[in-house]
Amino acid sequence: MIISTYDPAALRAALGIEMSGIEGAGVGAGWGRVAPGRTSDPDRHDETEVFVITAGRGHVVADGRRQEVGAGSMIVFEPFERHVIENPGEDDLVFLTLYWRDAESAARAAARTDRLAGRPQFVFSTPPTPNGDLHLGHLAGPYLGADAYVRFQRLTGAEAWHLTGSDDFQSYVQAAAERDGREPAETAAHYSAEIAATLKLLDVEPDQYTVTNAEDDYPEGLREFFSRLVASGGITAKQAPALFDASGRYLYEVDVTGVCPTCSSGTSGNICEECGEPNSVVDLTDPVATTDGSTPATGTVTRYTLPLHEHRADIEAHHSLGRVPARLRELAHRVLRRPSHDVSLTHPSTWGVRPPQSDVPGQVIWVWPEMAHGFLHGIQSLGRRLNRPWRAGEPQDDWKIVHFFGYDNSFYHSVLYPALYKLAHPGWKADIDYHVNEFYLLEGSKFSTSRRHAIWGKDILTEESVDAVRYFLARTRPEGRRTDFRSASFTELVDTDLIGTWQTWLNQVGERLDKEFDGTAPDAGTWRPEHSAFLNRLESRRRALTGAYGADGFSLNQAAEELHGLIQDAVRFSRLEGATSHLDRWSGEARTTMALELAAARLLAQCAAPVMPRFARGLSAALGDPEPAQWPRTVRLLDPGTLVELSGKVFFTPVDPRGAEAA
CATH class of the missing domain: 3.40.50.620 (HUPs)
Known part of the structure; x- marks a missing residue:
């Protein structure tokens, strides 16, 4: 048994206030005192931390949200939640702190997108x-x-x-x-x-x-x-x-x-x-x-x-x-x-x-x-x-x-x-x-x-070129180092990536859907290990894009690379699984392949919306979806029977980087 009693004489200056440690508790532990008129330094760390107020009154501020606390209050801070404790009163504010590392909790907290919710x-x-x-x-x-x-x-x-x-x-x-x-x-x-x-x-x-x-x-x-x-x-x-x-x-x-x-x-x-x-x-x-x-x-x-x-x-x-x-x-x-x-x-x-x-x-x-x-x-x-x-x-x-x-x-x-x-x-x-x-x-x-x-x-900006320009700028903008707009690179990206890869894959999905499923989304059938692996791969891309757009790790370079990576994953999956799509023996598997490719297209539309809003709206409409209004929390298949119009759909056209749209 360990008994620790608050001892003002043991306190030492730390984090802008006064703290003392507690040994042998099995987790990090200590006593803290916030003198009248004092505020702790902002603290942000990977541990989960608990404050228990034992005397006095004050405020805790966590990620900009202020809450009054007093003796008997317990406050739990998640990993990476920036927090301070304030004492605007005339008496000492005393608290016990307990903190510990939990890798899974830290990983979940690092992936949160709602840390700023409720704040303008x-x-x-x-x-x-x-x-x-x-x-x-x-x-x-x-x-x-x-x-x-x-x-x-x-x-x-x-x-x-x-x-x-x-x-x-x-x-x-x-x-x-x-x-x-x-x-x-x-x-x-x-x-x-x-x-x-x-x-x-x-x-x-x-x-x-x-x-x-x-x-x-x-x-x-x-x-x-x-x-x-x-x-x-x-x-x-x-x-x-x-x-x-x-x-x-x-x-x-x-x-x-x-x-x-x-x-x-x-x-x-x-x-x-x-x-x-x-x-x-x-x-x-x-x-x-x-x-x-x-x-x-x-x-x-x-x-x-x-x-x-x-x-x-x-x-x-x-x-x-x-x-x-x-x-x-x-x-x-x-x-x-x-x-x-x-x-x-x-x-x-x-x-x-x-x-x-x-x-x-x-x-x-x-x-x-x-x-x-x-x-x-x-x-x-x-x-x-x-x-x-x-x-x-x-x-x-x-x-x-x-x-x-x-x-x-x-x-x-x-x-x-x-x-x-x-x-x-x-x-x-x-x-x-x-x-x-x-x-x-x-x-x-x-x-x-x-x-x-x-x-x-x-x-260079026209209704036809704007999303291609936005995507190229996102991919090459100077984040952390000087980068370069080169006309040849822009032309190659539009022709090879956006038209030659993105649009070609989407059109091919539409053509196969028209031929094999009368233009409507099939219900998934038999799942093979390759199918579940691709679904997991799509979910990995979704998580990576969430981080690339998020407040803490915002990077349009990374977001653009992940969008293109999503397409490359889908093209590779389509090529590997398409070998048996025409065989009756594997028709159940073919339905699952098509359902997953349509899910990849839907995820692309949703995740491209911050960078390429017109493309996102057009692709969503072709998939029978409304304009993206919510960030996807997971990868979802299209509802079976949804009419899809991807065959021959034009999303991108060649662009002359010096001005007029190319013929």
Whole structure:
């Protein structure tokens, strides 16, 4: 017999609170105390864990869901369920913890798709700069990713919305307007409309598309957000060096180029696309003013400034809450190891929203910190339309925010914004997942509008080509490494895979069904070991696709490979089992073979829906099914007698990657 009694003297600091261990219990065990006003660090592990509250009152928060607990409460946390325990009261909260490993429970928990059920998910694709239209390099990254993510989440029954818009107040918009002889507002409005039209061609229709220069309440909300930052004392007006061209024009972002002080790559002002690190403009090597080609002069200017180095602990705590890829955590480590790093939040400019403070006359709120508020504003605008009580000035802990963006925006999203949110909304625990993509190349080189090295969305997207484009982008998008759009590879994939393999197999199934079963799905007959093995193989593909689309392991590269793998499995099965399909002696087995091939086609339609929605609808209709509305929980045969129309069905046609549909 082992008796353990709570002993405050035995407690030691652990996980942000105080803990002590219990030996000999047969499972992991210990006592914990949460002092008044304290909260434990977020914890997520593979063990099942039980808390038994023995004294005091407080809250447990598991995956964003808050529940009040008190003496006598028992809480069971499943594997991988992120949890904290809070004590907002005046007395100690004491609990006993027991935890143990169970491999089967951990495997089941890892495969769950409902972890975010009951929480609103706001999925943002980074707002594009309206200084030009979208090309395939843009579309392959945040926009296709966010769209497929939301489609899958909705199939699982989750509440998820895709939000984006046009980032009107970028300095790049002002530069494009000066180049074209327009006003910035005119340029922004023109390209914002073009961007929305291109997204629609890709079958991406966001639930909220915010045009920042066109919404009447946007400037007021932004100024309120900025005033919160000032009132926090975390940002101050500070004089510091700056660069100016020969005419005395202040230089930042697009107005200046030079050599990155970190990685020695060529870069524009304020951020390096190669290494992802910010620069202060004055630290560029060999700077050149793009406004007049001069070597900039150094002067001083007073700007509102954030001492980012003071927020390392807050940023690292934020990174423990959600899905933060190692690439981003490593970037944060590089930036935050600097002894000091001040980020200017305002800049002298005539284009943008002016702060309400008078300390920085002639300046605007820099568009990148502006975007931190812009996301919250988008949620508020969506809520207004849906009649939901979401307010930009009152973000809630149960909000799950998901960001899709390119690596060149990583510093702003995953380092700067958490610090700003902590200052503006100190009581909010911003629970954010990050999905980052690298550069997508074209024929081995970066997309470039100036060199006319680009394939624009409008050049390739048609009703006939859109699913082929979406599938190719999903299969080749730059997840974790730079990848390449090559015209020959795209043409080969459409001709060989989508037409030559997918469509050919589906047509052959239809032809055999018409010939052998009068075009209706047969009831399965005799099952052989090969049949049950194929059913198990289909179920393995379903599980793999569930993981590839899921919030934790989202990867369209993997999803596209699994979809093609499903087809390859079906083609191989059909070839091997078709040898006896015409023999009366094995007619029962032939019925089972056909029933399983139709089940594979149904699974393909259901699992392709997030990436290829038109193909999924068309294939489902050909199988006598409605449009996929739920994610399959298992592989199911078609009902016997269902009329199937696959013979001669055209799902894909040859496409010219440079534009017109091929003859």
